[in-house]
Every structure is written in structure tokens, then in C-alpha cells.
Amino acid sequence: QQQVKQSPQSLIVQKGGISIINCAYENTAFDYFPWYQQFPGKGPALLIAIRPDVSEKKEGRFTISFNKSAKQFSLHIMDSQPGDSATYFCAASIRDTGFQKLVFGTGTRLLVSP
Amino acid sequence: DAGVIQSPRHEVTEMGQEVTLRCKPISGHNSLFWYRQTMMRGLELLIYFNNNVPIDDSGMPEDRFSAKMPNASFSTLKIQPSEPRDSAVYFCASSETGYEQYFGPGTRLTVT
Numbered sequence: 001q002q003q004v005k006q007s008p009q010s011l012i013v014q015k016g017g018i019s020i021i022n023c024a025y026e027n028t029a030f031d032y033f034p035w036y037q038q039f040p041g042k043g044p045a046l047l048i049a050i051r052p053d054v055s056e057k058k059e060g061r062f063t064i065s066f067n068k069s070a071k072q073f074s075l076h077i078m079d080s081q082p083g084d085s086a087t088y089f090c091a092a093s094i095r096d097t098g099f100q101k102l103v104f105g106t107g108t109r110l111l112v113s114p
Numbered sequence: 115d116a117g118v119i120q121s122p123r124h125e126v127t128e129m130g131q132e133v134t135l136r137c138k139p140i141s142g143h144n145s146l147f148w149y150r151q152t153m154m155r156g157l158e159l160l161i162y163f164n165n166n167v168p169i170d171d172s173g174m175p176e177d178r179f180s181a182k183m184p185n186a187s188f189s190t191l192k193i194q195p196s197e198p199r200d201s202a203v204y205f206c207a208s209s210e211t212g213y214e215q216y217f218g219p220g221t222r223l224t225v226t
Binding site for chain 1: 118145147156157159162164169170205207209211212213214215216217218219220
């Protein structure tokens, strides 16, 4: 099953708070899990990514937590700022017909209130 | 270093017309992906190329859609004839490894 389920659909967080977005998958053949950030009128931009042999990866205020047994991963944005307001997509990479391709979640629209 | 370049950024056309979207991938990247983004369906992979060869076009919605990559620095996505339901934002992305994909700014297509 090549699907990635993402929740919530939208999220409002106060400035300084923690934003948490969750994703789940079924196919254990996925081997790379990136998160993309998209601002209105722009293309998705790679934010942070993790491989399934690691349980956590942190880059600045952004952290991915990965639970291989539960087939879930999440993005945590610490000290959320109004500039973080964007749509976030989780994705999973799978080898298909000999090459890697990404399967995207449905997106989470984050609004950080001042 | 230039990122992925797409043109035009906006396209408005009438139903039945031919539309051609263009993409220049990042130099050195050997994989190129075309996506369509709509509110209803999210980000959909339409087709992807590796070393200029189409690998999987199972996401192309209909025969009205076609894509080519004549060389490593240029790809086109063509819709002929266009229909109002084709209105969406079309993204091109490129990758060196197949894992990290870098997206262009997109082409917003409106078919009236």
C-alpha cells in the first residue's frame, strides 16, 4: 500500500509553542522520510529528512521522531514562529521500477499566531 | 546556484487549446519529476524520468497529457486539448540521488 496518512489537516499554534504533525505508513519498503515546507505561491522545499535506522533527527528548531515498529513519524517544530506558517508535507521514498520516488501525505496547514 | 526553473509561471488558456509547460532541472541532477497539485487531490506524481528516459508515467491522468525530456537540461509537459479540470499548479522537481527532490516554483494553469 503506497500511501502516507498525515494529520492534522490544519493546526493553529501560539508563538513560542510546539507544533506537531503526524504521519503514518503501511509499506515497510519505504526507506527515506522527508518533510517539505511550502509557502503560498512557492514550490515545496525540503526541510528535514530521516532514514528508518534512526529514531530522531534534529535540525535547529525542527525535529523528526521516527517509530519504526509503529510505522509512524512526526515533525516537531519547537518555539514556533509566525514565519513558520506554511503547509507541511510528509513524504516517504520507495524504490519503484528500479528508481526512487516519493509518496506525499495530504499536507498540514500550520498557522502560528503572534 | 540556480534551482529548478519553470516557465511560464502563470498560464491562462481556453478549453481545447494546447498548453506546454517547461522545466529546466538543476545541473547534474539525473532524475526529473512532474507533479500536479490541487486542493482536492494534493500532490500527485504524474511522470518521472531518469537520464532523460521516462520511467513511470502511470500517474498521467489521460492521453491528453504527454511529457518529453529531449536532453538533460530540458523537459516539457504538454496538455492537448486542455480542459477546465486540468486547472492546477504543476511542479517540476529534480534529484541527483532520487531521494532529495528539489522543486521548482511551479506553473499555475487556469483553463477557462
